[in-house]
Each structure stands twice: as structure tokens, then as C-alpha cells.
Amino acid sequence: MDYRNPAECLSLLQSLQPEKVDETHALLSTIIGTLLDALPAPNQHFEVLEAARPTIARVQAELGRRYADHPLPPDNEENATLMHVVGLWHNLARSYTQIARQDAQTGTLEDQRALLSQRRIHCTGQMLVEYFRAHRALPAGLWTEIHEGFAAAEATGLVRARVSDPLNPLWKAQSAMEAYISILLIELSNPFGRSGRELRWICRWAQRFAPYCSLEPDTEGRKPTVYGLDLGADHGLRPLGLLRKSDGVRGFDGSKLANQIQAVFTQFKQGVSPASLGLGDDCPLDTSARLLVSLYRPWGLASAGRKFPRRGSDGKVDLCGDWLAIGFHIQGRLFE
Structure with missing residues (x-):
């Protein structure tokens, strides 16, 4: 099997058995990694990625169940699984980035530039989600990589252009801006404090509500407690008052989302089911309402601020590890 040949890879994808999770994941990792190094024609490479992406999402989710919702010691089997899952998302994101870079010279995928940007951001964001699921600290540089994807999408002028996305359960489409905002919303939701089930819902709802948010370069006149981000920083949203003024600062506006969440609450009171509102078939009304209440302020309003301000200090701590x-x-x- 020549994994450097896109045609042979497409043929292999048709014979995969996703129920054999480990075997399928290993083959997909080999295909994506080999093509990334082989530099095939951009249009052929793109065709393989799009054909593989739904199966990748399926087996990645199955593998993620092995480490979701509990901390991982650094040397155990589940931690190795996490690294494999993150590695595949990373190679997939790098592949879409490489295709866009290669095709800039030929223009054979000119009509797919918006899709390439959205796919890159989505795949990079999935790396972040996997760390949240495993309750692991984010590695240095991950947010920087996500911001770079968004900045590249802005540079194309197509950051708001919606493209078809079968992995978006409600809208079946998403723009690069919406993919980026979805990631920001997930980080605002206190992901490390959520159960595995809650985080799955939050990831779904972030896609559901992302179209009601916006990011704008104009931050003049905004309150310092309103969220914003710095594309040059290695972190997500922060209160604008904590960000240095620069060309990379963007203001986050979730006011329309706040109104949308209020409308959902109104429909809950009228007995409308969460499923009919696009929240999911597995979401009981009472549980959905409680979770949505906890998301209302961070998603739709602004940072709450600290009740008691932090003050810098220094001191000395003695540590002892010997029993005697x-x-x-x-x-x-x-x-x-």
C-alpha cells in the first residue's frame, strides 16, 4: 500500500471498518501523516482529507472516551491515547494549512479558500477540546496556533463565509469566524469544572450559539470588563481591561447571544423540548436549563470580576519529603 498516493488512500478509506477503532485510527494516522510529508497535488490531498474527516471524527470520539472526565498520570496508557488523538487532529490541521499554502501558487482550489480556513481552525480547536476532556493543562503555543489560523482566515477576507460542514450537528455549515468563536465559548464555559457529559453538550451548544457572537477590531468605548482577545497572546478571551492595546486586539460581543439564551429560557417555560431548540436529543430539560444558566453570564454578558482583588506578594515555603x-x-x- 502506497500511502503517498492519494488515489490509493481514497480506495483504502472506502474499506475502513470504524467499529475497529484502534486499527482504523492507526490507518488514518498513517494516511494523514504520510500525505503531509509527501506533498501531493493540493486538490488530490484535499479530496483525501475531506473523505477521511467524518471517520476521523468518529474514531477520535471513541478513543476519547478512554480518558475523558478524569485526570491522566503522564505515563499511563490513557495518556498515550490522548497524545495519539491530539496528534491526529494536529496533523489534520497542518494538512489543511499546507494545502492552502501550496494552492496559493496554482489557484486550483480558489473556491475552497473559506473551507480550508474553517477546517484548519476547527481541527486546531479540537486539540484544545481533547485537553479539556482529559483535564490536562494546555501546552504552550496551542492558543497561538489557534489565533494564527484565525488571523490567516481574516487575511483571506472570507472569515465570515459559511461553508458546508457535516460535523456541525445543527447548522450543517460554519464559517471560520464561527469555528473560532465556538472554541472561545468552550474555554469560557469553565471546561475543567464540567463533567464529560456537560462538556459534550457545551461543545455542541458552542456551535449552536456561535453565529450570535462577533469579534470586532474596534474596542474603543467598551467597558474593561467586556471580553476581548489578543491574537498575539497565548491565551483565549480575557477582560479588555487586562489586554494591552495593539492591532491584534479584538473585542468580543455576546449581547445577541444573551438575548438568544433568554429566548431559549422562555421556550423552556412553555414546555418546548431542548431537542426541538437544537440543543440535542440527549438533553433533559431541567439539566439543560441549569447548565445554560451557568453559561449565561460568561457567554452573553461579561466577566464577573473578582470580589476581592489579588495582591502580589512573596515569601518562603519549606518543603520536606523524608518521613523521619x-x-x-x-x-x-x-x-x-
């Missing part, structure tokens, strides 16, 4: 020394420290004499 600990006993001596506590009792003032040798431990017996």
Missing part, C-alpha cells in the same frame, strides 16, 4: 524528617519537624525530636 517530617516526624522530627512535627514533634521536635526523632520519630519513634
Whole structure:
């Protein structure tokens, strides 16, 4: 099997058995990684990625169940699984980036520039989601990579252009801007404090509500508690008052989303089911309402601010890890 040949890869994709998760994931990783190094024609490479993407999403979700909702020791099997899942998303994002860069010279995929931007941002954002699912700290540079994808989409002038996306359960379409905002909303939701089920809903709802938010370069006159972001920083949204003024600063506006969430609450009171509102068939009304209440302020309003301000300080802490020394420290004499 020549994994450097896009035609052979397409043929192999048709014979994959997604229920064999480990085997399928290994083959997909090999295909994506080999093509990334082989530099095939951009249009052929693009065709393989689009054909593989739904299956990739399916097997990635299945593998993610092995580590979701609990912390991972650094050397266990689940941690290795996390690294494999993140690695495949990363290679997929890099592949879309490479295709866009290669095709800039030939223009064979000129009509797919908006889609390439959206796919790049979505795949990079999935890396972040996997770390949230595993309750692991984000690696340095991940937010920078996400911001770079958005900045590249802005440069095309097509950042708001919607493209077909079968992985978007409600709209079946998404723009690069909406993909980016979805990631920002997930990070605002206190993801490390959510259960696995809640985080799945939040990821779905972030896509559902992203079209009601916007990012604008004009931040003049906005309150310092309103959220914004710096495309040159390695983090997500922060209160504007904490950001340095620069050309990379964008103001986040969730006011329309706040109105949309209020409308959802009104329909809940009228007995409308969450499923009919695009929230999902697996969401009970009471549980959905409680979760949505917790998201209302961060998503639709602004940062709450701290009740008590932090003050810088310094000091010295003594640490001791030897049992005999600990006993001596506590009792003032040798431990017996």
C-alpha cells in the first residue's frame, strides 16, 4: 500500500471498518501523516482529507472516551491515547494549512479558500477540546496556533463565509469566524469544572450559539470588563481591561447571544423540548436549563470580576519529603 498516493488512500478509506477503532485510527494516522510529508497535488490531498474527516471524527470520539472526565498520570496508557488523538487532529490541521499554502501558487482550489480556513481552525480547536476532556493543562503555543489560523482566515477576507460542514450537528455549515468563536465559548464555559457529559453538550451548544457572537477590531468605548482577545497572546478571551492595546486586539460581543439564551429560557417555560431548540436529543430539560444558566453570564454578558482583588506578594515555603524528617519537624525530636 502506497500511502503517498492519494488515489490509493481514497480506495483504502472506502474499506475502513470504524467499529475497529484502534486499527482504523492507526490507518488514518498513517494516511494523514504520510500525505503531509509527501506533498501531493493540493486538490488530490484535499479530496483525501475531506473523505477521511467524518471517520476521523468518529474514531477520535471513541478513543476519547478512554480518558475523558478524569485526570491522566503522564505515563499511563490513557495518556498515550490522548497524545495519539491530539496528534491526529494536529496533523489534520497542518494538512489543511499546507494545502492552502501550496494552492496559493496554482489557484486550483480558489473556491475552497473559506473551507480550508474553517477546517484548519476547527481541527486546531479540537486539540484544545481533547485537553479539556482529559483535564490536562494546555501546552504552550496551542492558543497561538489557534489565533494564527484565525488571523490567516481574516487575511483571506472570507472569515465570515459559511461553508458546508457535516460535523456541525445543527447548522450543517460554519464559517471560520464561527469555528473560532465556538472554541472561545468552550474555554469560557469553565471546561475543567464540567463533567464529560456537560462538556459534550457545551461543545455542541458552542456551535449552536456561535453565529450570535462577533469579534470586532474596534474596542474603543467598551467597558474593561467586556471580553476581548489578543491574537498575539497565548491565551483565549480575557477582560479588555487586562489586554494591552495593539492591532491584534479584538473585542468580543455576546449581547445577541444573551438575548438568544433568554429566548431559549422562555421556550423552556412553555414546555418546548431542548431537542426541538437544537440543543440535542440527549438533553433533559431541567439539566439543560441549569447548565445554560451557568453559561449565561460568561457567554452573553461579561466577566464577573473578582470580589476581592489579588495582591502580589512573596515569601518562603519549606518543603520536606523524608518521613523521619517530617516526624522530627512535627514533634521536635526523632520519630519513634
